[in-house]
Amino acid sequence: MDAEREQPTEQSTGPQTVPSAGLSRRAVIGWAGAGVAIGAAGVGTVAAATMDDKGAPAPAAPGAAEIPFYGDHQSGIATPVQDRLHFAAFDVSTTDRDALVKMLKDWTKAAAAMTGGREVGTGAATGLPEAPPDDTGEALGLPASRLSLTIGFGPSLFETSTPDGQLVDRFGLKAKRPDALIDLPKFPHDNLDPTRSGGDICIQACADDPQVAVHAIRNLARIAMGTASIRWSQLGFGKTSSTTPDAQTPRNLMGFKDGTHNIAGTDTAALADHVWAAPGDGPEWMTGGSYLVARRIRMHIETWDRTSLKEQEDVFGRNKGEGAPYGKAKERDAPDLKAMPAGSHVRLAHPDSNNGLMILRRGFSFTDGTDGLGRLDAGLFFLAYQRDTRKAFVPLQNRLAASDKLNEYIQHVGSAHFACPAGVRKPGEWWGQALFG
Amino acid sequence: MSARRSTAASLLTLAVAAVVLTGCSQKKDDTASADAIQVNASDSACELSKTSFPAGHVSLEVHNKGSKATEVYVYAPGDKIVTERENIGPGTKAAIAAEIKAGDYEVACKPGMTGDGIRQKITVTGEGAPAKGDPRLDAAVASYRKYAQEQADATIPVVQQFADAIKAGDTVKAKSLFAASRVGWERTEPVAESFGDIDPKTDTREDGLEAGQEWTGWHKLEKSLWADNTIGDNEKKLADQLVTDLKDWQTRVGTADITATSMANGAKELLDEVATGKVTGEEDRYSHTDLSDFAANVEGAEYAYELLKPVAAEKDAELSKSLDTEFADLKTLLAKYKQGEAYVSYDTVGEADRKTFSDAVNALAEPLSKLAAAVVVK
Numbered sequence: 143m144d145a146e147r148e149q150p151t152e153q154s155t156g157p158q159t160v161p162s163a164g165l166s167r168r169a170v171i172g173w174a175g176a177g178v179a180i181g182a183a184g185v186g187t188v189a190a191a192t193m194d195d196k197g198a199p200a201p202a203a204p205g206a207a208e209i210p211f212y213g214d215h216q217s218g219i220a221t222p223v224q225d226r227l228h229f230a231a232f233d234v235s236t237t238d239r240d241a242l243v244k245m246l247k248d249w250t251k252a253a254a255a256m257t258g259g260r261e262v263g264t265g266a267a268t269g270l271p272e273a274p275p276d277d278t279g280e281a282l283g284l285p286a287s288r289l290s291l292t293i294g295f296g297p298s299l300f301e302t303s304t305p306d307g308q309l310v311d312r313f314g315l316k317a318k319r320p321d322a323l324i325d326l327p328k329f330p331h332d333n334l335d336p337t338r339s340g341g342d343i344c345i346q347a348c349a350d351d352p353q354v355a356v357h358a359i360r361n362l363a364r365i366a367m368g369t370a371s372i373r374w375s376q377l378g379f380g381k382t383s384s385t386t387p388d389a390q391t392p393r394n395l396m397g398f399k400d401g402t403h404n405i406a407g408t409d410t411a412a413l414a415d416h417v418w419a420a421p422g423d424g425p426e427w428m429t430g431g432s433y434l435v436a437r438r439i440r441m442h443i444e445t446w447d448r449t450s451l452k453e454q455e456d457v458f459g460r461n462k463g464e465g466a467p468y469g470k471a472k473e474r475d476a477p478d479l480k481a482m483p484a485g486s487h488v489r490l491a492h493p494d495s496n497n498g499l500m501i502l503r504r505g506f507s508f509t510d511g512t513d514g515l516g517r518l519d520a521g522l523f524f525l526a527y528q529r530d531t532r533k534a535f536v537p538l539q540n541r542l543a544a545s546d547k548l549n550e551y552i553q554h555v556g557s558a559h560f561a562c563p564a565g566v567r568k569p570g571e572w573w574g575q576a577l578f579g
Numbered sequence: 580m581s582a583r584r585s586t587a588a589s590l591l592t593l594a595v596a597a598v599v600l601t602g603c604s605q606k607k608d609d610t611a612s613a614d615a616i617q618v619n620a621s622d623s624a625c626e627l628s629k630t631s632f633p634a635g636h637v638s639l640e641v642h643n644k645g646s647k648a649t650e651v652y653v654y655a656p657g658d659k660i661v662t663e664r665e666n667i668g669p670g671t672k673a674a675i676a677a678e679i680k681a682g683d684y685e686v687a688c689k690p691g692m693t694g695d696g697i698r699q700k701i702t703v704t705g706e707g708a709p710a711k712g713d714p715r716l717d718a719a720v721a722s723y724r725k726y727a728q729e730q731a732d733a734t735i736p737v738v739q740q741f742a743d744a745i746k747a748g749d750t751v752k753a754k755s756l757f758a759a760s761r762v763g764w765e766r767t768e769p770v771a772e773s774f775g776d777i778d779p780k781t782d783t784r785e786d787g788l789e790a791g792q793e794w795t796g797w798h799k800l801e802k803s804l805w806a807d808n809t810i811g812d813n814e815k816k817l818a819d820q821l822v823t824d825l826k827d828w829q830t831r832v833g834t835a836d837i838t839a840t841s842m843a844n845g846a847k848e849l850l851d852e853v854a855t856g857k858v859t860g861e862e863d864r865y866s867h868t869d870l871s872d873f874a875a876n877v878e879g880a881e882y883a884y885e886l887l888k889p890v891a892a893e894k895d896a897e898l899s900k901s902l903d904t905e906f907a908d909l910k911t912l913l914a915k916y917k918q919g920e921a922y923v924s925y926d927t928v929g930e931a932d933r934k935t936f937s938d939a940v941n942a943l944a945e946p947l948s949k950l951a952a953a954v955v956v957k
Binding site: 235273274369 | 941952
């Protein structure tokens with residue numbers, strides 16, 4: 143992508159003009175009115191939402207819900223969970239730090255455009271007729287669809303080991319590796335596929351329209367060619383937890399509501415305590431960021447489906463119909479943990495069983511068709527954000543792996559860990575600037 | 580070779596398009612449908628609303644009124660595909676667009692998508708916009724034309740030896756010559772493929788066969804040599820036919836429509852061939868000599884690029900620099916797999932290494948896709 147072409151020297155500032163830094167997908171549909179529909183998010187960054195990525199006032203977005211790209215925290219973490227996911231882990235192939243920085247800058251521009259419902263670069267159908275379009279075009283005419291793009295940096299970006307065991311500081315970042323960005327320990331029952339684990343950089347794309355999420359990853363992967371390539375990726379549908387407390391908790395593929403007691407995206411106190419890295423927690427570049435654990439959890443669907451209802455409910459500690467904890471009537475009634483079977487999932491995972499420990503979950507169901515034995519290759523793509531993985535996911539997963547009744551029906555088959563920095567605060571800043579700058 | 584039709588068609592489309600596009604960035608003609616030529620295709624007819632029209636942007640609106648799926652081709656003399664559209668279902672319409680310069684052409688409707696089709700002669704008149712040729716690009720085209728001819732000339736003796744070995748029943752020798760016999764073709768594949776009638780005879784894979792098409796050419800012999808382990812009368816006959824068909828290519832290669840645009844896009848298409856067919860091991864699935872084809876594709880692409888480089892480096896220095904780097908990286912990677920004059924068997928190349936190849940091909944092909952616009956338009 144030609145960076146120069148994307149940044150016109152002149153910008154139009156008229157109130158009814160298309161944002162200057164990129165073509166508007168919405169413009170294709172036409173300006174249907176002035177009704178403002180900032181995404182349901184609006185988490186304190188409404189001002190940023192009305193700026194395009196050159197800082198010029200942007201026109202109101204008719205019915206096209208946008209998640210603000212700019213802000214103190216990255217979107218896609220506390221943001222109300224969208225319906226669809228395309229998650230990709232990249233391996234950086236270049237050894238040239240400048241090339242990596244250029245990719246991150248190009249990515250940031252493309253991400254700001256796409257989350258704003260605009261086209262990448264010179265667009266999908268408006269560039270030179272002789273050249274392939276900068277934007278791949280499958281999102282043309284679609285609204286922003288609450289697309290959020292969240293970046294994270296994996297341990298291997300800071301340090302990798304050569305075949306003979308030597309540790310290499312690849313980009314001079316070793317000293318900036320947060321202590322909390324650990325190499326995750328091996329948990330009991332893990333059966334990790336290395337080709338679905340790890341990665342130097344991750345991008346989490348969430349949107350209400352799968353086409354929009356896929357388009358985002360596809361365009362970023364294309365920009366990355368020659369610098370980084372996708373190591374593995376995962377499509378997700380059907381969010382399995384909610385960050386909006388009033389919404390009904392969606393069901394996982396086992397048919398259960400799981401993740402009822404999640405951190406609300408509006409609960410700033412809980413977010414500060416459990417999700418955002420605070421000054422002094424680690425390196426300064428991570429302040430305002432969060433640590434992401436991604437786990438591909440395969441469900442043994444067929445055996446689960448022939449398990450009695452009672453056993454299924456015993457495994458979770460909730461009833462299946464309403465999702466109420468044992469002994470209670472409603473899903474959100476405070477659970478009486480002692481009323482639940484000792485190894486039930488909810489009892490073990492509940493903060494009250496873990497010294498108040500909480501993580502913010504954003505998991506999605508997945509199915510990748512069937513395996514060679516005709517079994518559904520399906521399960522939960524677990525995404526959890528926390529302030530310090532060592533104090534959150536690790537003790538929790540150790541506890542679950544040791545005694546969760548659910549283990550009979552699930553297996554962790556992929557695993558990755560990323561440090562997601564604070565947000566890009568304004569146009570001109572870029573993903574990773576505090577780390578590389 | 581899977582992309583035979585589309586690459587051949589796009590090369591030629593671009594070749595003729597270059598005439599009008601050179602020197603300026605023209606917008607697409609959006610009034611096309613009003614001036615579109617109606618093509619009524621049925622099971623027994625191929626009727627055009629006009630058979631003579633001016634050069635430039637031409638639109639065909641095909642209406643399949645027959646009972647079978649059809650396909651429609653526009654052929655330049657020698658059955659060179661200018662443009663085509665497959666799989667037009669019964670009762671459906673499809674639009675075909677192309678830039679066509681003056682000359683005599685044929686439109687073929689192929690009900691059932693087989694055979695030569697029902698032909699209709701058309702005449703395209705006028706000059707089109709004259710090319711404002713950059714003399715350096717003209718020189719590049721001339722050099723590339725010479726290269727294409729040299730590659731064809733050099734191929735014939737090797738193919739002859741390959742065929743002779745088969746006829747002598749010397750499978751060991753035939754196997755040793757298989758990959759080498761393809762190098763010249765693979766280096767100039769977009770040009771070679773532009774002869775729509777030669778490519779299906781020489782370079783079709785078994786899965787690419789159309790109903791009723793006899794399987795001939797390299798890959799049939801490859802299967803006989805490696806998978807079936809049989810050399811019979813039919814193979815001997817096919818070996819002779821391969822020589823004959825490739826001599827036809829050698830004779831006609833000089834007439835290929837080559838422009839700076841088609842060179843640049845041809846280079847990209849060579850990498851696309853690698854990305855879709857070779858990096859997966861599909862191309863030479865019996866002999867596993869994919870890396871030889873792979874290397875030849877890269878060499879051919881690089882040759883085209885080197886000829887265009889003086890202009891590319893001037894008009895888009897950054898692009899040129901990145902192409903230099905990516906070509907070098909890919910060649911370095913390939914060199915690791917070299918074994919004497921040949922390459923290691925591709926079935927010994929593991930998944931992780933194939934991924935590395937795939938990444939390197941993407942890293943090169945992505946900037947290479949911008950070469951045509953950089954050279955011709957900027």
